[in-house]
Amino acid sequence: MGGIYWLISKVMLFWHTVWDSILPDHRVLSTNWQWVLAIVFLVITVRVVLFPIFVKQIKSQRAMQAIQPKMKALQEKHKGDRETLQKEVMKLYQEEKVNPLMGCLPMFLQIPVFIGLLHVLRHLRPGQSEHQQTLYGWTVDEFKSAVDARLFDAPIVAKFSSSTADLIQINASSTTVKIVAAILVALMITTTYLTQRQMIKKTGWNTDPQQRMIQKFMLYGIPFFTLTSGWYFPIGVIIYWVTNNAITLAQQFWVLHKYPPPANATTTTTPLKAGGTAKVAEKPSGLAALFGRAREEAAAQRTNGRSPAKATGAKATGAKATGAKATDTGANGAPSRAPKPGAKPINPKKGGAAKRQSG
Structure with a gap:
């Protein structure tokens, strides 16, 4: 990892030199903006380098969403046969030229940068020997300047969990450090x-239970992780994370409009009457979905409660509709009377007519 630390240091020092030549060499609002902007532009440099890969990531996600119907069909077809299912899925990936690992590549590439910056900022502490100070391409003056750099009077090398002894060494106030760190953690x-919400809002919740669980973890689990880890991160690392998230929001906004999700990722198909066509409508969510379902149920109840005559627009016929007594008709259309209680069955052979015999 020594090469990563050296590279991160060189990028930071380059941008510090640039901003040091532009901004006055003193604190403004109790902040050394040269070092703060050096961290911000470290993020921008990394994101510019990774932007083509980021676009490929979005295209890969769109391709994965587009083949979801085929994936579900394979899962149903080979249910219980995992080996065959894996072979068919890999075959589908090759046919559609989809690489599922591409969706995670930008994140994996940013992890070494994050770890490198975390190590470099933890390395910036007073009391280091001259050899330690000049590691990774730093000069002694640059090292001391970075150790003393502040954001609103809180050293960028300090942490929310920094001990009083550590803060005394860098001449920092514990209250100031905790307030600045807490605000940055909240922003993080x-x-x-x-x-995460921006992506899910655009693509919708996945119908697959496992994928939906992953989405929930990304939406709620990762922010919780940042809450706990922000306790130990130096302020400079939190600046990096907040800046990275802000750039991600802007990039996602642009990419989601330029490369929108496929129709099957954001819409549902509702079958119409016979002879009609399928109507594609966006999935409602929240209160809209609740009121929509309530209206549909009310309409269904009204329709089911109507008589056949009302439903078709024709007049109702029968005993209840006319108010007349119901009568049964015989074979010749004439009314037939019901047999009296105790009467014997009618013998159709005698005289060809239905005669009654009293008991």
Whole structure:
């Protein structure tokens, strides 16, 4: 990892030199903006380099969403036969030229950068030997300047969990550090949640239970992780994370409009009457879905409660509709009377007519 630490240091030092030549060499609002902007532009540099891969990631996600109907068909066809299912799924990936690993590649590539910055900022602490100070391409002056760099009077190398002894060494106030760190952690949690919500809001919740569980974990689990990990992150690392989330929101907004999800990822198909065509409608959510279902149920109850005559527009016939007594008709259309109680069955052979015999 030494090469990663060296590369991260060089990018930070480059941007610090750029902003040091532009901004005055003193604190503004108790902040050394040269170092803060060096971290911000470290993020921008990484995102610019990874942007083509980010676009491929979105295209890969769209391709995966487009083949979901075929995936479900294979799962139903080979239910219980996992080996055959895996072979057929790999065959489908090859036919459709889909790489499921591409969706995670940008995140994996950013992990070494994040770890590298975390290590470099933890390395920036007073009391280091000159050899330690000049590791990863730093000069002694640059090292001391970074250790003393502040955001609203909170050192960027300090943490929410920093001990009083550590803060005394860098001449920092525990209250100031905790307030600044808490605000940044809140921003980190919020932006992390919004990046996940933005994607789910556009693509909708997955119908597969396992995929839906993953979406819920991404939406709620990762922000919770940032809450707990923000306790140990230096302020400079939290600046990196918040900036990275802000850029991700902007990139996703652009990409989701340029490469919208396929129709089967955001819509449902509702069958119409015979001879009609399928109507595609967006999935309602929230209160809209609740009131929509209530209206459908009410309409169904009204329809089921109508008589056949009302439903077709024709007049009702029968005993209840006319108010007349119901009569049965015989074979010749004439009314037939019901036999009296105790009467013997009618013998149709005698005289060809139905005669009654009293008991």
